[in-house]
Amino acid sequence: MGLDERAADVAAVQKVRKLDIRAVGKRYRSVIAVDDVSLEVADGEFLTLLGPSGSGKTTLLSIVAGLVLPDSGEVHIDGRLATYMPAHKRDIGMVFQNYALFPHLSVFENIAFPLRMRKHREAHIRDEVARVLGIVELPHVADRLPRQLSGGQQQRIALARCMVYQPSITIMDEPLGALDKGLRDTMQLEIKRLHQQYGITVLYVTHDQEEALALSDRICLMRDGRAEQIAPPSELYFAPRSVFAASFIGDSNLLDGRVVSAAEGKLVVDGSYGRIVAEVEETGAFDIGDEVVALVRPESIRLCGSAENRENMVSGVVDSVLFAGGVMNLFVRTNDGTGFQAKLLTSRTTGAVERGARVSLSWDIRDVRLLAPEASDDK
Amino acid sequence: MTSESLPDIAPLHRRLSGAWRALFAPDWKRSWPILVPLLFLGIFFVYPVADLLLLSFRAPDGALSLDQYAKVATTPVYSQVFFITFKIAIMVTVLCVAFGYPVAYFLANTTPKIRGRLILLVLVPFWTSFLVRTFSWMIILSYNGPAHSAVRFLLGDEAKVKLIYNMTGVMIGTTQALMPLAILVMTGAMQNIDRNLVDAAATMGARRGQAFWRIYFPLSMPGVAAAALLTFVTSLGFFITPALLGSPGETMIAQIILTQIQELLNWRLAGALSLILLIIALVVFAVQDRLIGSTGSTQSATATEDITALSRFLGRIGQATLAVPGWLTDKVADLIEQIRPPRADRPVRPVMQWVLRGFVTLVVLFLASPALVVIPVSFTAGNFIALPPEGFSLRWYETYLGSTLWTQATVLSLVIAMLAGILTTVLGTAAAFVLVRRQLFAKRLVLALFLSPLIVPRMVTAVALFYLFAKIGLIGTITGLVIGHTILALPYVVVTVMSVLKSYDVRLDQAAATLGASPLRVLSQVTLPLLKVGIISAFLFAFVTSFDELTIALFTSAGTVTTLPKAMWSDLILQANPTLAAVSTVILIIATVAVLCSEAVQRRARRYSK
Numbered sequence A: 001m002g003l004d005e006r007a008a009d010v011a012a013v014q015k016v017r018k019l020d021i022r023a024v025g026k027r028y029r030s031v032i033a034v035d036d037v038s039l040e041v042a043d044g045e046f047l048t049l050l051g052p053s054g055s056g057k058t059t060l061l062s063i064v065a066g067l068v069l070p071d072s073g074e075v076h077i078d079g080r081l082a083t084y085m086p087a088h089k090r091d092i093g094m095v096f097q098n099y100a101l102f103p104h105l106s107v108f109e110n111i112a113f114p115l116r117m118r119k120h121r122e123a124h125i126r127d128e129v130a131r132v133l134g135i136v137e138l139p140h141v142a143d144r145l146p147r148q149l150s151g152g153q154q155q156r157i158a159l160a161r162c163m164v165y166q167p168s169i170t171i172m173d174e175p176l177g178a179l180d181k182g183l184r185d186t187m188q189l190e191i192k193r194l195h196q197q198y199g200i201t202v203l204y205v206t207h208d209q210e211e212a213l214a215l216s217d218r219i220c221l222m223r224d225g226r227a228e229q230i231a232p233p234s235e236l237y238f239a240p241r242s243v244f245a246a247s248f249i250g251d252s253n254l255l256d257g258r259v260v261s262a263a264e265g266k267l268v269v270d271g272s273y274g275r276i277v278a279e280v281e282e283t284g285a286f287d288i289g290d291e292v293v294a295l296v297r298p299e300s301i302r303l304c305g306s307a308e309n310r311e312n313m314v315s316g317v318v319d320s321v322l323f324a325g326g327v328m329n330l331f332v333r334t335n336d337g338t339g340f341q342a343k344l345l346t347s348r349t350t351g352a353v354e355r356g357a358r359v360s361l362s363w364d365i366r367d368v369r370l371l372a373p374e375a376s377d378d379k
Numbered sequence B: 001m002t003s004e005s006l007p008d009i010a011p012l013h014r015r016l017s018g019a020w021r022a023l024f025a026p027d028w029k030r031s032w033p034i035l036v037p038l039l040f041l042g043i044f045f046v047y048p049v050a051d052l053l054l055l056s057f058r059a060p061d062g063a064l065s066l067d068q069y070a071k072v073a074t075t076p077v078y079s080q081v082f083f084i085t086f087k088i089a090i091m092v093t094v095l096c097v098a099f100g101y102p103v104a105y106f107l108a109n110t111t112p113k114i115r116g117r118l119i120l121l122v123l124v125p126f127w128t129s130f131l132v133r134t135f136s137w138m139i140i141l142s143y144n145g146p147a148h149s150a151v152r153f154l155l156g157d158e159a160k161v162k163l164i165y166n167m168t169g170v171m172i173g174t175t176q177a178l179m180p181l182a183i184l185v186m187t188g189a190m191q192n193i194d195r196n197l198v199d200a201a202a203t204m205g206a207r208r209g210q211a212f213w214r215i216y217f218p219l220s221m222p223g224v225a226a227a228a229l230l231t232f233v234t235s236l237g238f239f240i241t242p243a244l245l246g247s248p249g250e251t252m253i254a255q256i257i258l259t260q261i262q263e264l265l266n267w268r269l270a271g272a273l274s275l276i277l278l279i280i281a282l283v284v285f286a287v288q289d290r291l292i293g294s295t296g297s298t299q300s301a302t303a304t305e306d307i308t309a310l311s312r313f314l315g316r317i318g319q320a321t322l323a324v325p326g327w328l329t330d331k332v333a334d335l336i337e338q339i340r341p342p343r344a345d346r347p348v349r350p351v352m353q354w355v356l357r358g359f360v361t362l363v364v365l366f367l368a369s370p371a372l373v374v375i376p377v378s379f380t381a382g383n384f385i386a387l388p389p390e391g392f393s394l395r396w397y398e399t400y401l402g403s404t405l406w407t408q409a410t411v412l413s414l415v416i417a418m419l420a421g422i423l424t425t426v427l428g429t430a431a432a433f434v435l436v437r438r439q440l441f442a443k444r445l446v447l448a449l450f451l452s453p454l455i456v457p458r459m460v461t462a463v464a465l466f467y468l469f470a471k472i473g474l475i476g477t478i479t480g481l482v483i484g485h486t487i488l489a490l491p492y493v494v495v496t497v498m499s500v501l502k503s504y505d506v507r508l509d510q511a512a513a514t515l516g517a518s519p520l521r522v523l524s525q526v527t528l529p530l531l532k533v534g535i536i537s538a539f540l541f542a543f544v545t546s547f548d549e550l551t552i553a554l555f556t557s558a559g560t561v562t563t564l565p566k567a568m569w570s571d572l573i574l575q576a577n578p579t580l581a582a583v584s585t586v587i588l589i590i591a592t593v594a595v596l597c598s599e600a601v602q603r604r605a606r607r608y609s610k
């Protein structure tokens, strides 16, 4: 499935490639902020940069916007080389985390600003500002100053100011970071609506993995300035390519082990907790004797009777049970001390499981993903 | 009484009882430490200044009389002096703001490390003695000095450019003295401007010039206004630069007050002129408060309409006005782009960056380097001040060390600076503690009182103290000088310690208290050690203020109790000689040691906090 999807991606990108980042690098003295990143964004795509603090997301965005110049590599916008093109010629829209609304200008003048810079006629400016104020559903605030608006309203005005000149690419750096949870959910829907309705191309940055998963067509997972993995949300979730990707997105059981046999598309891994069998597409990825990390998502794990004989099965004692309505988190410790997390849908039978009970856990061989261990020299 | 009428009365009642409590049951038991500095300020500042001002309304027989004001209004000399004072103040303000703006812009937008270093250089004039600086301008600008040689070299021997003993000289000296103030105030304001705004403008299609004129410049205006008004008010009270670098044509109001007292002992006229000067200063501060204070504060819902209408109106005018420089810079940028089109495959050369850096370097040199000329001059072997010096000798240092006048003055100034520094630090710290930590009735008023020695022109304070000291026999005493200098340095100490205290985490004290420390031990073992840096900086500032102080010393010094600045001033007016260069060098060294101490203390503290 991964291959097919990737082929489709490539086709889409070749159709209309809005943004093409090639081997871009940027360092600040001893810190490598962006390290050889290549990335393509198709027309109408919503691509999110996701990663821990300091992983180079803002720097990469700033390079695209022309606010920071790269040390190496190339940036192409709409098929034209733009690596060192001044920001004001790039036709890019940027929504900043703190909105960057001009405090001394009214909402109207804020939104009119990009049009004035493009020397549009006054009548046209008035119509366009009214139009986008309608789109963000705030037609009545035109005369206010930014500080007279609530956080959510300011956010909408920042979006409107970006939409009014229909930039080639819209860049958003943690646009919802300053909002509280409820407002953030509303604004996520709003951004999603604007993206789908108007077909804008978005390059988005967030810390919040749920936000990234919900909004994006593809996610670029950043780590220490590098692009760790670029993939659609579901692929990133189900087929992470590294332990970092697996642990950064969603909950995960990561189990150390060593490959003991490989045959018929199945790999068998031995660990202190017991034995894991995994179905793999190509057996060649790992040799017998290799250290591996097996990823099993908590929701893939089921409770089973101790007498059953499954390919993947461990038994242990329940450490704690966290009841969260529809789902229940079960923390189980095996005899050797390895902890397992299982996420189960609640039902009357699972409700009976209590702390200290002895249980058996099992999962399908297709729900195991084998990963290379992290290099130990990582700081 | 119906229940409906209750809500009307309740808030009023609450407000009344609140005021009642504030008036009659304030936190006095715990606020007593502020009483000592308050009393000090009352006796040695408020009372004498009020006394002097009231004196101007009293005829010799004690009756109310406005004759002094009539005299000021009808004598052309005075109106002329006021006119010149205003003219100089306005010109200096324009120069300081115009030349300081690019420097402040650069400082606000560079890395913290470079900013720290440059600010230290910008502040050099602040730390180096005012007299030493003025003296070094006398050397540089003198008719056979380097500046005139350079002019002759550039424009030919016939060039009739005069750089000293005229308005030009006064401008150069005063601008150098006040530009650091303007730069600091503007830098502070500009650091609060969000850099993202300019970046946002750029992404929306604004050229650098447009982004600057339409976004950055209007946002920096409150800082510019604050800097301008502060420069203006401070320059109103100047008398050293016009006296030493100007001609009688540049006589300023403070000089007139000085002569009225020193030569004519005309207290009443001096009082009248002081009151006028003070009123001008207060009016300017009030205007500043109105203009700048209101824009920063939050608006109530009712005020919103007005402010929106007003800001829209101002915004339109502003936009129209700023469109012109914006358009101009656009045209220039167009022209540059035609000569050298921007290319997407290689970085543009940051030409404007280099222009700005060059400008900043020149201004910083202008601010920081002139005082250094006293060092080579002090080693001259010749009989007169010469730059470059004739040969090398230590004879002027021998003269300096051999003269009891100079050595006595030096020791006296050091002793007074030390005493004034300690007294100011103790009083100022006590006041700052109460102002920050305690509920106090009319806190703003009390704070304003502590800051008022900054607002009242120094000449006014000095004359008022002279009047008081003459009555109670403190003229020519160390005590008198220490008191005077303490009054002047107190505002700096209060502000410095208050700012440190505000950022101090009170929970540390509470933690110590819960761990069993008595209030005294909390203060001595937790609070004060943590505030050490701020307090030491404040002490050093007070020390340097006193060490450099001339105005009060002019009146209060007498006979053997003559401070170093007073001794220098006397020589500067009579005959400037190379001994003064040797003295200046010594003063520079002492000031440098003070600055380095303060830097070292702050650097160590920064290491702490990391």
Ligand SMILES: Nc1ncnc2c1ncn2[C@@H]1O[C@H](COP(=O)(O)OP(=O)(O)OP(=O)(O)O)[C@@H](O)[C@H]1O
Pocket (backbone or CB within 6 Å): A028, A031, A032, A033, A051, A052, A053, A054, A055, A056, A057, A058, A059, A060, A207
């Ligand atoms: N102007 C700068 N000067 C020096 N170092 C910088 C500068 N800007 C960024 N860095 C460094 O580059 C690295 C990447 O920073 P960047 O701001 O791109 O991270 P980020 O992924 O946006 O982080 P966050 O999620 O916290 O916003 C960091 O280590 C940061 O310290």
Ligand SMILES: [Mg+2]
Pocket (backbone or CB within 6 Å): A057, A058, A059, A173
């Ligand atoms: Mg960032």
